[in-house]
Amino acid sequence: MNPKVDFFFDKDTQWKEAYGQLRKIALECGLTEELKWGVPCYTSPSGKTGKQANVVLIHGFKEYCALLFHKGALLKDTEGLLIQQTENVQAARQIRFTDVQEILSHRSALKTYIFEAIEVEKAGLEVKLKKTKEFSMPDEFKEYLEDRPELKAAFEKLTPGRQRGYLLHFSQPKQSKTKVSRIEKAIPRIFDGLGLND
Known part of the structure; x- marks a missing residue:
C-alpha cells in the first residue's frame, strides 16, 4: 500500500x-x-x-x-x-x-x-490506435480548410492527438450551425498550435 x-x-x-x-x-x-x-x-x-x-x-x-x-x-x-x-x-x-x-x-x-x-x-503489446485520417471530418470543417490554406497548414502542424481532439469535438453536434460555432471558436487555438484542452 x-x-x-x-x-x-x-x-x-x-x-x-x-x-x-x-x-x-x-x-x-x-x-x-x-x-x-x-x-x-x-x-x-x-x-x-x-x-x-x-x-x-x-x-x-x-x-x-x-x-x-x-x-x-x-x-x-x-x-x-x-x-x-x-x-x-x-x-x-x-x-x-x-x-x-x-x-x-x-x-x-x-x-x-x-x-x-x-x-x-x-509482452509489450500495444493497442493499434486509429490514425487521424481514419476519423471522420465534418463537411463544415473541410470547407474551412479548403477556403483557408493557412488554417489547413496550422491544423496539419498540430500533433495527431490534438487533431483527433478537434475532429471529435467538431463532429459531436448534430446541427451544422453548432459545428460551425465550435470551429470558429477553435480557429485561434489552432493557429496558436494549441489543442482543445491546452
Missing part, C-alpha cells in the same frame, strides 16, 4: 467500501500502487521498456465505481464484463460496479482480468 494514495480510500464516499475491496484485489495481484490523475493507479513492469506501465486504475462516478484497464481492448473479456466508455475511447475499458457485493462475487474473475492485463504489459 502506498501512503500517498491512502487519502483516496479514507474519503467518506458512497464507494468507500467498494474502493477498499478493489484495492485489496489489485494489491493481491502483485501490482505497484501509485497516485496518478488523482486516483489509485496500479502498475507493472513493461516488457517493452522495462519501466512501470499503467495496468489498471480505480475511479468512481455518481452511478458506479470502476476498474479501468488501460489496454482493456486487448483483453479477452471471457466474462463479458468490459465496457467501452464511449465510441471514441480506443484502448481503455472499464468493469463497473454499483455495490460491494458485485465486486465480491466477481473477485476471481477480476483477478483473472488483472493477471491478463499484466501479461499484456509483459
Whole structure:
C-alpha cells in the first residue's frame, strides 16, 4: 500500500467500501500502487521498456465505481464484463460496479482480468490506435480548410492527438450551425498550435 494514495480510500464516499475491496484485489495481484490523475493507479513492469506501465486504475462516478484497464481492448473479456466508455475511447475499458457485493462475487474473475492485463504489459503489446485520417471530418470543417490554406497548414502542424481532439469535438453536434460555432471558436487555438484542452 502506498501512503500517498491512502487519502483516496479514507474519503467518506458512497464507494468507500467498494474502493477498499478493489484495492485489496489489485494489491493481491502483485501490482505497484501509485497516485496518478488523482486516483489509485496500479502498475507493472513493461516488457517493452522495462519501466512501470499503467495496468489498471480505480475511479468512481455518481452511478458506479470502476476498474479501468488501460489496454482493456486487448483483453479477452471471457466474462463479458468490459465496457467501452464511449465510441471514441480506443484502448481503455472499464468493469463497473454499483455495490460491494458485485465486486465480491466477481473477485476471481477480476483477478483473472488483472493477471491478463499484466501479461499484456509483459509482452509489450500495444493497442493499434486509429490514425487521424481514419476519423471522420465534418463537411463544415473541410470547407474551412479548403477556403483557408493557412488554417489547413496550422491544423496539419498540430500533433495527431490534438487533431483527433478537434475532429471529435467538431463532429459531436448534430446541427451544422453548432459545428460551425465550435470551429470558429477553435480557429485561434489552432493557429496558436494549441489543442482543445491546452
